[in-house]
Amino acid sequence: MRIFLKVWRQATPRDRGGFVDYTAENISPDMSFLEMLDVVNESLIVKGQDPIAFDSDCREGICGTCGFLVGGVPHGPDPGTSVCQLHMRRFKDDDRLVLEPWRARAFPVLKDLVVDRSAFDRIIQAGGYTSVNVGGAQDANLILVAKTASDKAMDSAACIGCGACVAACKNASAALFTSAKVAHLAFLPQGQPERATRVVAMVERHDAEGFGSCSNEGECEAVCPKEIPITNIAHMNREYLRAMLVTRD
Amino acid sequence: MQLDSKTPGGPLAEKWDRHRFESKLVNPANRRKYTIIIVGTGLAGASAASSLGELGYNVLSFCIQDSPRRAHSIAAQGGINAAKNYQNDGDSIQRLFYDTVKGGDYRSREANVYRLAHLSVNIIDHCVAQGVPFAREYGGLLDNRSFGGAQVSRTFYARGQTGQQLLLGAYQSMMRQVEKGSVKSFSNREMLDVVLIDGQARGIVVRNLNTGAIERYAGHAVLLCTGGYGTAYYLSTNAVNSNVTAAWRAHRRGAFFANPCYTQIHPTCIPVSGTEQSKLTLMSESLRNDGRVWVPRTSGDKRPPKQIPEAERDYYLERRYPSFGNLVPRDVASRNAKAVCDEGRGVGDSGLAVYLDFQDAIERLGDEVIRGRYGNLFDMYSKITDDDPYSVPMRIYPAIHYTMGGLWVDYNLMSTIPGLHVLGEANFADHGANRLGASALMQGLADGYFVIPYTLAHYLGSATLPAVTTDHDAFKASEAAVQERIDLLLSVKGSKTPRQLHRELGGLLWDEVGMARNEAGLRKTLERIPQLRDEFWQNVSVPGPKNNLNKNLEYAGRVADYLEFAEVLTLDALHRQESCGGHFREESQTPDGEALRDDANYSYVAAWEFQEVGKAPHLHKEPLTFEYVKPSQRSYK
Ligand SMILES: Cc1cc2nc3c(=O)[nH]c(=O)nc-3n(C[C@H](O)[C@H](O)[C@H](O)COP(=O)(O)OP(=O)(O)OC[C@H]3O[C@@H](n4cnc5c(N)ncnc54)[C@H](O)[C@@H]3O)c2cc1C
Ligand code: SF4
Numbered sequence: 004m005r006i007f008l009k010v011w012r013q014a015t016p017r018d019r020g021g022f023v024d025y026t027a028e029n030i031s032p033d034m035s036f037l038e039m040l041d042v043v044n045e046s047l048i049v050k051g052q053d054p055i056a057f058d059s060d061c062r063e064g065i066c067g068t069c070g071f072l073v074g075g076v077p078h079g080p081d082p083g084t085s086v087c088q089l090h091m092r093r094f095k096d097d098d099r100l101v102l103e104p105w106r107a108r109a110f111p112v113l114k115d116l117v118v119d120r121s122a123f124d125r126i127i128q129a130g131g132y133t134s135v136n137v138g139g140a141q142d143a144n145l146i147l148v149a150k151t152a153s154d155k156a157m158d159s160a161a162c163i164g165c166g167a168c169v170a171a172c173k174n175a176s177a178a179l180f181t182s183a184k185v186a187h188l189a190f191l192p193q194g195q196p197e198r199a200t201r202v203v204a205m206v207e208r209h210d211a212e213g214f215g216s217c218s219n220e221g222e223c224e225a226v227c228p229k230e231i232p233i234t235n236i237a238h239m240n241r242e243y244l245r246a247m248l249v250t251r252d
Numbered sequence: 253m254q255l256d257s258k259t260p261g262g263p264l265a266e267k268w269d270r271h272r273f274e275s276k277l278v279n280p281a282n283r284r285k286y287t288i289i290i291v292g293t294g295l296a297g298a299s300a301a302s303s304l305g306e307l308g309y310n311v312l313s314f315c316i317q318d319s320p321r322r323a324h325s326i327a328a329q330g331g332i333n334a335a336k337n338y339q340n341d342g343d344s345i346q347r348l349f350y351d352t353v354k355g356g357d358y359r360s361r362e363a364n365v366y367r368l369a370h371l372s373v374n375i376i377d378h379c380v381a382q383g384v385p386f387a388r389e390y391g392g393l394l395d396n397r398s399f400g401g402a403q404v405s406r407t408f409y410a411r412g413q414t415g416q417q418l419l420l421g422a423y424q425s426m427m428r429q430v431e432k433g434s435v436k437s438f439s440n441r442e443m444l445d446v447v448l449i450d451g452q453a454r455g456i457v458v459r460n461l462n463t464g465a466i467e468r469y470a471g472h473a474v475l476l477c478t479g480g481y482g483t484a485y486y487l488s489t490n491a492v493n494s495n496v497t498a499a500w501r502a503h504r505r506g507a508f509f510a511n512p513c514y515t516q517i518h519p520t521c522i523p524v525s526g527t528e529q530s531k532l533t534l535m536s537e538s539l540r541n542d543g544r545v546w547v548p549r550t551s552g553d554k555r556p557p558k559q560i561p562e563a564e565r566d567y568y569l570e571r572r573y574p575s576f577g578n579l580v581p582r583d584v585a586s587r588n589a590k591a592v593c594d595e596g597r598g599v600g601d602s603g604l605a606v607y608l609d610f611q612d613a614i615e616r617l618g619d620e621v622i623r624g625r626y627g628n629l630f631d632m633y634s635k636i637t638d639d640d641p642y643s644v645p646m647r648i649y650p651a652i653h654y655t656m657g658g659l660w661v662d663y664n665l666m667s668t669i670p671g672l673h674v675l676g677e678a679n680f681a682d683h684g685a686n687r688l689g690a691s692a693l694m695q696g697l698a699d700g701y702f703v704i705p706y707t708l709a710h711y712l713g714s715a716t717l718p719a720v721t722t723d724h725d726a727f728k729a730s731e732a733a734v735q736e737r738i739d740l741l742l743s744v745k746g747s748k749t750p751r752q753l754h755r756e757l758g759g760l761l762w763d764e765v766g767m768a769r770n771e772a773g774l775r776k777t778l779e780r781i782p783q784l785r786d787e788f789w790q791n792v793s794v795p796g797p798k799n800n801l802n803k804n805l806e807y808a809g810r811v812a813d814y815l816e817f818a819e820v821l822t823l824d825a826l827h828r829q830e831s832c833g834g835h836f837r838e839e840s841q842t843p844d845g846e847a848l849r850d851d852a853n854y855s856y857v858a859a860w861e862f863q864e865v866g867k868a869p870h871l872h873k874e875p876l877t878f879e880y881v882k883p884s885q886r887s888y889k
């Protein structure tokens with residue numbers, strides 16, 4: 004296969020950046036999208052040119068490191084698939100693809116397709132945990148958790164923190180990411196003691212980091228590689244309202 | 253130097269309690285005066301950062317990824333063991349201990365393994381309190397499954413994402429300490445040297461991967477939690493940024509490297525396709541609970557699987573190992589897959605694959621049950637291969653997965669460099685020559701949550717640690733050396749990419765130091781590695797800036813370290829003229845082709861001391877004694 008690429012190149016965070024054309028030749032349909040980019044980069048390195056910067060680690064859809072826009076869509080055209088799991092058989096010979104980094108105020112571009120997502124860490128830091136120290140826990144089976152609650156918690160906890168939801172949102176909101184953690188812990192008995200303070204702290208941090216607010220467009224859900232449903236956001240909003248009432252008394 | 257494992261005296265079951273009692277403590281008010289550097293944020297590093305942060309130490313945490321949450325541990329699928337005996341099926345601490353020593357083919361320290369089994373139960377309690385969404389039964393109790401050949405159900409799991417959920421639990425606890433100010437998190441930093449002052453580990457030098465700046469950090473102790481070296485083989489199931497660099501740099505500074513030849517090859521991975529593949533994907537071992545492994549009876553049979561009648565299939569694991577069948581340990585399953593492929597009975601285009609067939613299980617239990625158990629794995633498989641495992645058997649083949657070898661540590665997890673502690677996969681300690689499924693997560697968390705808080709306090713309480721700053725000459729010298737090496741990499745301006753050279757090294761190691769090893773092949777490899785290394789330094793191409801984000805430069809540095817490390821890996825495999833666990837020497841096998849140990853000559857830990865690049869390291873031996881488990885020939889027949 005041959006693929007024509009238009010790739011965003013930006014040397015440093017302060018650079019203006021722009022698109023550069025590349026041709027990926029001899030691509031096998033069994034390659035992953037990132038392996039196709041590896042091939043392009045190998046040809047640049049041999050010529051002594053700076054390869055295209057993109058990030059990845061697990062290359063199996065679980066670490067959340069990879070991610071950029073393929074033809075304007077975060078992680079590319081396959082639903083429920085991170086770009087490292089996207090395969091070239093999905094494309095046709097001579098396809099033209101535009102690759103761009105996540106675009107969001109809270110995610111400044113570092114280089115080419117790599118952005119700074121540390122704002123996500125700071126949202127978790129604000130309250131995405133149960134405050135238990137090592138050592139004091141009771142026997143695990145003393146906490147009963149209904150299977151349905153545990154399954155729902157796991158559905159939300161599956162978020163990989165990739166940032167595609169933000170990139171897809173016209174408001175650059177991180178509501179889906181934030182709500183997935185709020186919901187995970189709200190479903191479980193272990194999350195109850197801090198249920199109110201957690202959601203308030205996380206939502207406030209979300210806003211302070213420069214993410215926009217959610218206007219229910221649903222773009223996030225559509226691109227999420229883990230198919231985290233938008234009902235999490237509604238859940239978070241309910242939790243937030245409840246918290247406002249609880250903390251007011 | 254005499255290796256002292258510092259194993260406490262007394263009866264096995266009491267050693268850890270006794271050791272904790274005899275260890276020094278650090279007064280709570282003094283803890284914040286101690287700066288602890290933790291490199292790595294996988295299960296080992298993140299759990300250590302959170303537990304030490306909670307105790308009040310001043311913790312500096314480093315990782316390569318752009319967030320601590322992305323460490324390679326995130327990819328673990330199957331589960332974590334604990335001797336809870338919730339299923340009433342005969343499990344106990346003693347049994348987990350016994351299984352682990354036996355599974356490791358009697359090449360681990362009894363006292364360490366017992367401690368691990370003992371702490372396993374506390375791990376589950378803590379993780380549940382954190383809100384890790386483990387699988388549940390309808391009554392609300394925790395569910396368990398049997399994993400990797402264990403005859404009891406002691407594995408706790410969170411769908412096929414156990415590592416992710418455990419790591420997020422540890423990461424979240426660590427971030428809670430970041431918010432409190434006791435932990436400072438430094439992402440996008442690669443450790444390139446350990447700094448020794450008066451022989452003690454007192455700091456690290458890192459490269460800021462976003463800006464290219466070389467940075468120095470000083471502390472009272474350094475904890476390496478930097479994972480395994482599976483990516484030495486180029487293709488492996490490990491994340492692509494996994495590396496030996498941190499461990500290797502420490503080794504060069506005096507930390508002994510133990511048992512590097514103990515590498516684990518996982519039997520159920522998606523086979524290699526094409527030449528540009530960048531990594532291999534694991535299909536969780538849990539699949540062997542319901543899938544049956546087979547190849548055609550006759551070599552060269554290229555019919556599609558459905559057209560091969562039952563009588564012409566060879567369910568070779570069930571045939572050779574009637575009592576364990578498809579659930580034999582990893583090393584046994586992998587070697588058998590290689591053997592049938594060597595006989596020409598492998599399947600798929602390359603002939604390097606065997607079938608893992610779910611037909612019987614689907615007929616017995618129905619599509620839905622199978623989907624519930626393995627849905628996400630089946631999806632992952634079809635995304636990669638474009639095949640549907642519900643209707644066509646999976647094709648699988650062994651791949652490098654885990655490394656039991658690592659930096660030598662004593663019972664306190666301290667290396668041969670005072671103050672340098674090593675946790676998780678990066679150390680060599682608990683799994684002997686072969687790790688059982690679902691035991692790495694257990695070890696990483698035991699080390700970080702429950703062992704290091706005690707043993708580190710003892711070190712801090714007993715060592716003399718004068719104040720140092722990063723202006724010390726040792727820091728300057730280390731930074732200069734790091735900078736010089738980076739400049740050297742950039743200056744070669746050759747015509748081969750680091751990936752090409754890495755692929756070449758990996759291919760060599762896989763062929764000669766992989767599933768089966770022999771003297772001639774190992775000797776040839778020892779000649780070939782220095783040639784490859786020379787070629788690297790004469791012909792590598794590393795374009796792009798040094799004072800900015802440059803992934804290819806990072807990668808080149810890691811490949812350069814692998815080209816040094818590969819020699820001790822091969823040398824260790826050559827010197828150990830017995831087969832044990834993941835190390836199979838063709839010269840040492842039973843008449844029916846099983847691994848043959850040689851306890852009379854090799855019942856020791858091989859710990860290698862660095863000399864200089866290209867010069868053979870010195871071998872030190874830590875004898876292994878077995879007081880509680882009598883070594884026997886492993887048999888899974
Ligand atoms: C696909 C897969 C599935 C697995 N499934 C299971 C399972 O089901 N059960 C089980 O028990 N085990 C499993 N394992 C094994 C287990 O996941 C690992 O052994 C374990 O997670 C290792 O944890 P760790 O904390 O030691 O290191 P890692 O998680 O590898 O973390 C290493 C850390 O060190 C950092 N680091 C590395 N080098 C440097 C450097 N030079 N400078 C700075 N930072 C550095 C990295 O950034 C990272 O944060 C699996 C492994 C794989 C590959
Ligand atoms: S919610 Fe989905 S898209 Fe957003 S960070 Fe999580 S996994 Fe990525």
Ligand code: FES
Binds near residue numbers: 059060067069070088
């Ligand atoms: S590289 Fe890990 S999710 Fe894509």
